[in-house]
Amino acid sequence: xANSRVQxxxxxWVRREWMQNQxxxxxxxxxxxxxxxxxxxxxxxxxxxQIAAVISTNGGxxxxxxxxxxxLAKIRxxxxxxxxxxxxxxxxxxxxxxxxxxxxxxxxxxRLPKDIELYHSQVPPELELRLKEARRxxxxxxxxx
Numbered sequence: 001x002a003n004s005r006v007q008x009x010x011x012x013w014v015r016r017e018w019m020q021n022q023x024x025x026x027x028x029x030x031x032x033x034x035x036x037x038x039x040x041x042x043x044x045x046x047x048x049x050q051i052a053a054v055i056s057t058n059g060g061x062x063x064x065x066x067x068x069x070x071x072l073a074k075i076r077x078x079x080x081x082x083x084x085x086x087x088x089x090x091x092x093x094x095x096x097x098x099x100x101x102x103x104x105x106x107x108x109x110x111r112l113p114k115d116i117e118l119y120h121s122q123v124p125p126e127l128e129l130r131l132k133e134a135r136r137x138x139x140x141x142x143x144x145x
Contacts, residue, residue, distance in 0.1 A: 006130045007057040010095055010123050014055050015044045018121040019093065025051065034084040042085070044093070053091035054078040055121075057131055060098025063139035067102055075103060079116055090116045095123050095131065 015027045023046070030045035032052060044053040056078075058071040075092060082090040094100040100120035106112045123131070 004134070006127070006134045010057045010127055010131055011043055011055045013123055013127060014093055014095060014121045018123075019044055019053070022119070022121075023051065027051070027053070032085050032087075034081065035086055036084050038084075040081040040085070042081075044091075045087075050088045051091065052082055052085045052087045052089075053093055054082065056092065056094045056099060057096070058094075058099055059096045059132075059135050060100070060102045063136075068099065071099065072102055072106070075099075076112070079113055082116055083113060091119055092116060093119045093121050095121055095128075097122075 015029070019025070019027045025046040025048070027044040027046055029041065029043060031039050031041045032045060032049075033039055042052045043055040045051065054075070056071070056075055058068060058074070060068050060071070062068050075094075079090075079092065082092070092103065094103065097120055100118065103112065103118050107114075107118060112118075122128075
């Protein structure tokens with residue numbers, strides 16, 4: 001079974017290192033009350049609660065080389081929760097360049113909310129290699145033999 005620990009490590013790195021450097025704020029995982037009444041656990045919320053973000057470590061391509069539309073659907077789902085969060089800024093941060101380009105292409109087509117900012121965070125090379133290996137193992141598990 002694929003180990004998802006490396007995805008959590010990558011999320012932690014993005015939140016702790018990249019986001020703090022990029023935005024000059026400290027971020028933590030946090031559950032926020034949504035405008036609609038429910039709650040959602042965000043991958044990153046600034047300490048002043050002005051920014052909420054989701055972090056995606058998913059690749060932008062499937063094992064067969066197609067665009068990862070199910071992964072994009074997950075990001076779109078997370079965007080709904082971002083839109084309901086009582087914050088001033090909303091981000092989606094992607095560690096995979098192809099996923100960022102897929103989302104950016106969707107934004108250019110007018111198929112993503114304008115109020116959500118998209119970012120690509122390059123993770124350290126060693127972490128990137130481990131993420132790619134985890135994706136490969138996960139893809140092998142679900143590929144018919």
